[in-house]
Amino acid sequence: MEYQRPAGTPGIASRCPMHGQDFAADPHGAYDKMRAAGPAAPVELAPQVEATLVVGYQAARSVLQNTTDFSRDPRRWKALNEGRISLDNPVLPMMAYRPNCLFTDGAVHLRLRKAVTDSLDRLDIGRIRRDVEPIAAFLIDRFSERGRADLLNDYAKLLPLLLFNRLFGCPADIGDRLTSSMSAIFDGRDALKANEELTSCLMELIALKRREPGDDVTSWLIQHPVGLTDAELKDQLVMLMGAGVEPERNLIGNALLLLLSSGSSGRGAGMLIEEALDHVLWNNPPIANYATHYPLRDVDLGGVYVEADTPLVISFGGANNDPTLRTARQSLSKGAHLAWGAGPHACPAKSPATVIALTAIEAILNALPDLALDIPADRVEWRPGPFHRALAALPVRFTPTPGTRVAALHTPAPTAPSSVPSPSPSPAHPPVPGPAHAQANSGRKKGFWSTFLDIFRV
Template sequence: MHDANFAADPQAVYEQLREQGPAGPVELAPGVDATLVVGYETALRVLQNPSRFVRDSRHWRALNEGRIAPDSPAVPMLGYRPNCLFTDGATHLRLRKAVTDSLAKLNITRIRRDVEPIADYLIDQFSERGRADLLAEYAKLLPLLLFNKLFGCPAGIGDTLTASMSAIFDGKDPVRANAELDACLMQLIALKRREPADDVTSWLIQHPVGLTDEELKHQLVMLMGAGVEPERNLIGNALLQLLSGANGGRGAGMMVEEAVDHVLWHQTPIANYAAHYPVQDVDFGNGVVAEAGSPVLISFAGANSDPALSEARRSGRGAHLAWGAGSHACPAKDPAHVIAVTAIEKILNALPDLVLGIPEEELQWRPGPFHRALVSLPVAYSPTPATRVAAALQSRGVVPQQGAPSGHPQHTPQPSSEGGRRKGFWSSFLDIFRV
């Protein structure tokens, strides 16, 4: 599942596994074996049976016995962290309650209000060129900047957070990026303990379960990782669906919400994840046995394509597994849906003649066992003036900070006065909007 053939046609692998039964053996990375569940009903049974299938990857026998190298590319995604994804029982309930209660304070109106100026800002960076990569220049950056806003990041911390998260996802010097991410999140936590505000970080700190700083850091990392990568894939894949000549895209009258739902069913942004560890050997049938302490992953994409769900897929009714299920189901599916729909509506309204910049068959998918993600999304359109920020400022009655550009943002981060350090996208955004 880690080569280019899988990236090009993952459904072929799911169908091959399905011929064996509801689950089958796979290799996630060189030397990293797992069982992948592709049957819908079997996936539900695993997801909804935490006493038999635990999420704490400290049960991973092959890793514990040294049969998997600590620097294996599978370890960062599957290795234990003390957050909601990798805990069970009372610990999981305590951490998840803090997260779900804090996220529940976000509402659709606030999310749209926060997404729209960020979208305006990013579109203004490339709208005059007539060509862009909507993945690198829009779908990737928008969730990062939005999370800075939702977490209440000031300029310097937000720039570091954005740069380090980008480096982690792109595989660029991950050790240094992880260290910088840890440091900037601890700075953010210390700041919000001193000066709480109306943001997710402050709400987590104030929650009655009393999270420690270390627990807070790990929940924030989990929220960033679980939010940014899937969100950019959801936005990018849905934009491709709308621009595609196949499957009734925008030219055939497909609505944005329909495109997002189509992606959740058919191009699931996080395609294979939710690693579980059986507490005893499990026989999935047809000779497929998952040994105790071995990773059992859920193929959300494979389960969604189960022939048993053909009627649900056609009608648009029924429950896909893109958001997971059971006690570890995604706690932010409604905000994630609103973010994607708002971001897509903004770009389509701003650039109404948007088309793919290369033939669809030349688009490439990123290798990797966990995601369904494009390498890039080149587009072309009629150049338009970069005036969206100015219009947004005027309509909102927002006054730029003194010395900041009045609605025509710089196209590259500019040097700051702090020792010549260059500003990032978040600092540049804050220079324009008082947020």
């Protein structure tokens, strides 16, 4: 695949900026224009950050599966190494090196991925559904009496954050800080400070779980035979949060938009939730552009020159809409789209991610059966950013209903063991606070996670 650029070849064409509102409003139009000129095109991910975007399906699959000519390690990134990208650039939290599954190759990648996949495999589907349902009820109760809500920021954004706190075994204080810092990173609010806080609370969680292991992903990673260090544990948890929270929020939000859209095409009318999820994964994948690779040498990608050690970003959204896939896309064939990636770095959590979205959507549609968009579907706004396909908001209206769903879930404890054992009181599983405890903590404003734990003690 090595490529010698011919002498006199014209310079790179003008780059498509992927960080503005124009791209967010019509990314598919941009992908079509790029694809008309070749399987890849020059883009600007953010100010100062140049890359090549792969929009052709065959070229994307080829890069994803090729471990000989491409590396996932961003320490090869020439522009960053030469100081041409500022350290506060908004895309660095998603692109800078961390020793986790996303940014490693070869034996190192296999070792880290083994710990992650084995730990995720211990999450059975029944447990995931049982963990999602009370969180959904808690969030719906917070707005159901109003008759109006923003399903993106009131529901789809918060549910994955709270769920991951539960799956990681977070106590209240750490969970509140984790939720806040992850939200800030994804929203682009003071990312450097948020990243420092995220690191701090995860290291506290790891220290706690080394002392008091539980039935949670953090403890399973610690106990895995590969023997992850604290630094490696922290970065696998950051990767799991990043790979789970933002995509899950967008998968839920984008599918709800489709299900509630009944315009002239009536595409949402009568569609099953599973069909809506497949439609989103094909046409508006939650992470639309990512899986950055770095060519080990100058390469020819279907006639497109790509310089060594420069970012080569895979467009899942662009590749999925390649005209060569027209038949597979019309049938929504699950095996053909690239929303979950491909090759050695393919997403290891397809089934859990699908079950989380399916359960969350079922819960909101069952709780509010007359749920309807509060604005025309073609007027919703999309959040700018080069990597995601994300709504900025999803305003809806419905008949106000009492917030009694959480109370309905409080049933007598089952005689059989639950999916999450209840150990003796500890910082990870605090007792229900009595009056003295409440008085001592009355001055601290509760976050979403500690408020949830006050209701659902595990």
